Amino acid sequence: MSDDSEPPDVRITVPRDTSDSDDNSYLRSGPRIQTPDYLVVVPVTGTLLDTYTGINVRRFLRTAVALAADNDGRVLLVGMEAVQDESALEPVREYVQSEDPAASDKPKVVEAIEDRQTQLAEMADVAQELDPGVSVTASVRAVSDITSGILSVVNGGNETAVLLLRGTGLDEGWLLNRSTVDTILAEAECDVFVENMGVKSGENTLYVPDIEGHTVASLAESEAETIDSILLPVGAGPHAALAAEAARAVARHANASVTVLHVISPDASAEATGEGEDLLKFADYVLGSDVTTETELKTASDTADVIVQQAKDHDFVSIGAPEQKSRLKKIVYESVQETVSELNEATVLMSRDSDRTARSLYYRWKRGIEAIEDDDNDKN
Structure with a gap:
């Protein structure tokens, strides 16, 4: 200087x-x-x-x-x-x-x-x-x-x-x-x-x-x-909403599309399948109407493998951090975090929510209120 x-x-x-x-x-x-x-x-x-x-x-x-x-x-x-x-x-x-x-x-x-x-x-x-x-x-x-x-x-x-x-x-x-x-x-x-x-x-x-x-x-x-496509794997963990918010932020800034992915096991019950579909709808709601989204419910025995394969077709991956005692800890921190890094292709953004379940509850409450308002409008 x-x-x-x-x-x-x-x-x-x-x-x-x-x-x-x-x-x-x-x-x-x-x-x-x-x-x-x-x-x-x-x-x-x-x-x-x-x-x-x-x-x-x-x-x-x-x-x-x-x-x-x-x-x-x-x-x-x-x-x-x-x-x-x-x-x-x-x-x-x-x-x-x-x-x-x-x-x-x-x-x-x-x-x-x-x-x-x-x-x-x-x-x-x-x-x-x-x-x-x-x-x-x-x-x-x-x-x-x-x-x-x-x-x-x-x-x-x-x-x-x-x-x-x-x-x-x-x-x-x-x-x-x-x-x-x-x-x-x-x-x-x-x-x-x-x-x-x-x-x-x-x-x-x-x-x-x-x-x-x-x-x-x-x-x-x-x-x-440029970032044209974003992969958002979602699960039932407390950090999923923040990961969806991060995907939304990057998508809006880059004018990119988002693929929301949830993986269920081949022997998943009807209830588990329904919960997976709800998770996809929840993430789609967080992303908002001004982000182009596509939802995918995949069946596989290895969640990490599906995420890695899907990551190859996207420029950016937004994923929530797992709980310390969750079985997803090994999948995300080891299988996904390290394997996706070894692909040397997509950028991976991991999100840890300080509010944990509070953020997810807020979105679910907001969806419920909007659904009630829509129902009242239909009746009127």
């Missing part, structure tokens, strides 16, 4: 010093971000920006913008800048509080954060281009632990969602420790979306900004593949 360039409109946040008794919980640089009714938080790690991940950042931003647009919300990009330990945060605090932040004698950690500011500013610009109607803001957060840093951002808001990306170090655990993705899924008090993109995500997938001339591919020049 040249000396005469305009500073990016990206704030810096630092966790509170636990040994300090001051009232301020965060130190900030740049404008404060007002929390909207629905906020999609997108953690951005150095792995995503600095190494060859094969991930199209524009494609990833498109999912975040779609989720926000469908909920009349906003997107917050949070650059997670990891430091060695708590003591390394002190120079950042001093920098944020400094009356002369443009001073030349900056610690290396501050220089790294300023580079992140530049990166996040460019990402915010691209996200804003994807949908000018969605507000996009960004911040860089210096943390000693990325997992704790993400949780501190997303916990505390009633209408907040977080979008995590696999393949950027967040899904790697050490020894018996859980990965960041697993921990967020287990402990976050908000809706959680986990995206796993395939190779069809677009050209110029690597984004390394023009810092010291090491540009490999510009984010602004990247192109993401």
